[in-house]
Amino acid sequence: MRRKMVNSPITYAFGMLAMMVPVQAFSAFYSYYYVEKLGLGIGLATLARTIYLIWDAANQPLFGYWSDRTRTRYGRRKPWIYASMPLFVLTFVMVFAVPEGTKGMDLFYWFLVSLLLYETVSTVLWVNYGALFPELFRGDKPRAKASAVQQAFQIVALLIGTALTPIIFTEYGFRNMALLYSLVFIVFMWICMWTVREREDARKAEPLKFADAFRATLKNKNFWIFNLANSFAQTVNGLLSSIIPFYAKYALGIPESQTSILLASVFVSVIPLVAVWYFVVRKLGGRKGWQLSLAVYGLSVIPLWFAQGLGGGIAAGVMAGFGLAGFLVSPAVLSSRIVDLDAAVTGRRREGVYTAVAGFITRSSGLISAVAFWIVGLLFGYVSGDNPGPNPEATFRYLISVVPFGLLLIAFLISLMIRRGPLDDPQKGNG
Template identity: 40%
Template sequence: MANLVQIAEQRRSRLHASWACWQINSLPRFDRFLVDNFPQDRRFPIPNSITTQTDDSQVPVADLQGNQQELEALGHKSSPFFFGLGTLGMTVAGETFGAFAYFYYVDFLGLTLALAALARTIYAIWDALNDPLFSYLSDSTRTRWGRRRPWLLISVPFLALSFVLIFLVPGSMRGQNILFWYLVAVTLLYETFLTITGVNYNVLFPELFRTLPDRVRAGAFNRAGLILGVFVGLALTPLVYEQLGFQKMALLYAALAGIVLFIATLRHREDSSYQNPAIPGPWPIFREILKGRTFWLYALTLAIFAFAVNLFPFAIPFYSKYALGAESGTIVLIFAVSLTAALGSVPVWVRLYRRWGTATVFLRSMGVIVIASLGLGLAPESVTAILATGIYGIGWGGCQVCFDVIRADLVDRHFHLTGQRSEAVYFSLLGVGIHLSGVLQGAAMFAVSGLFGFISGEQPGPQPDLAFRFLIGVVPVIGLLLSMYFARQFFNQIAPKPASKQMPWS
């Protein structure tokens, strides 16, 4: 009987190999493009997650269960489209909050810019502190449904509810001090569930997509979902709140985000072998990650980059109103042009990625954003500003092509060094710097208030146009140049030695 079982398993293993070969030979045109354009000597050293048997030797008994798990994984192949759909849902809510929540409180409800900056700083500090906590809890979770899905199914409804509460301000909360504390309370609630959702969703990427062609393809769908979500959250939102008001807009977006996130969460199935049988306490994991110079260089690059580019959506509503003297339709055009340019540039950047590698694409993309930011600061009227935002979008699209591939490879490197699946903790520690960039954004808001006398929409001060030209055209350029410096150091640090050709960083 044992021999019959082994023979059956051998046949199944050969069938498994045939199935894998059939998958490669039947790739659609875009998949074939990825395979052809990323030859073996330019791929990341990603561990092969599919073991195949190509001869008639005996199958080791210890491998029989592994083959069964692999067949099950093949039967539930992850969909890049649905992964991008989930990103779309999160991004719509996140970008709407980032661009219009504080604008709503300052320009519509009369909260002072200084108090809004203080609320933004408190939000950023909490955002940075809670990421490692929830990430460690996620990595430590072991259930029959996986590590991430239980957290997602619980957090998504509360994320939608807290988003609605941000814009559904009771009339009794409209006083200056009580409005400030209401803003702090609801944004901290929103950020808590945004962190739980974002941490658990984003760290699924390296588990669901394990080869470089799969990651580039999934990354393209993911970034397409992100760019489309940014388009809805930034470009369409002024039209929506003018027609429906902020409260109904919040209800509509919360429903959209919640539904697509639920669909995406239920569509993906985690690999049970990725659950850690036992995970040490948080401090050994943190220490192992934080002792690497590579981690710190990339974390600094991301943090300063996030500070610079996140000023763009925050400042545009103010910039359009006070610097350009334009109506809300101009806000729509600015965001629409920049995001259309970003989305259209992604296929071009993917091709350039093949020729130049990650380092060159990333650095040149940031250079394009620097030029566009200077153009925004100097733009005399709306047409020039819209053209500058188109250039901005092209540079932003190039940076987005690189992020998923870089992060997934860094997680793989960490696994090879430690043997621990700590994707959530690793991503969250990178995220600490990104979230703390909100403190820098708060400082920039304080600086604008102090230097140019801008108090609120009711008291804009003597030079509101210069205030927001400075915020969108000077501060981001300084940040991007500093980020480019750390990015160069990072790519030099992880560049392969001359004898190795495994990493396409340059």
């Protein structure tokens, strides 16, 4: 049975489920926890996020480079993931285990330190897990299938991490929620790693030296266009998940107990829609499928502006879910093709460097999101849950609809800079 599970799209996707449950709970509710519940000022929250990105700029490419150079009998990626698992649990719990009575600058320092530690360990996990995808699955069709399965698991995780989380922390508190999700992470990530077998050919070639590795990466025009567009689109993913609790309270006027229903409307709808986008991407190819997904995603957030009450929010959430499903499926196929073309030129598979640099570019979306939150908050006078300002409804309608539409329009226009060429010549099979 284990032999059948080796490098299976399903067991590989268990890793996505494992990481995304706690990661989504973090991204959706850390701002709500610190700003709304604990009273941390939005300016200090933005400052902490900025400091993190400076640190992230230094460590993410290095982790990717070190991962590519790792040579063990267990592979290049698995040793890093195994070593990071207990550290991830500790740092995730730390984020939501703020000592009682911590306020002001003490709260800021706790937030900053826990954020830096958590994001550092998360970087190691994401770089190495993401680097496995183009190595394990070769060819556009196997990758489209694996990506669809992976994203279906991701949506289940998003649903758990967003819709179930308010129920858990309302009943048991944020700290116990973090402990429960840490257990989920350990179980499913271990199953994933137990069934992964890295390819021998991927680690036979002598790795490039540091300067040569990054020089080759920086010269790849399609890589930069792809990830720059994705950074704007990825911001929307973060905004939707993190702003919905505020949107539900201030714009739709529904009680906190119904937030889970609203979140479920977005993420439950995505699960069957992932299958639709699998066939779209398989038919159009990675480049065209990705570009179409950005356009559809942009249109899908418009109804969120007009929604009223729980019913209107659910209907708008389902529409947004269709756009989100396309963006979840399409990037993995195109990014893997970019890695393949690089390997053909350099003679070395450098998934780690590409995943790390891509991760830094797209994770800069965190800064875009934080700055958007801060600017819109200033415009409408929102400071925190203790001081929501004169018009919190407008604040969060802009943040969940107008800002995402603008970001996705920018992403789509950037995506058009990738012209027809080698990226439209998919490999066959899973060789």
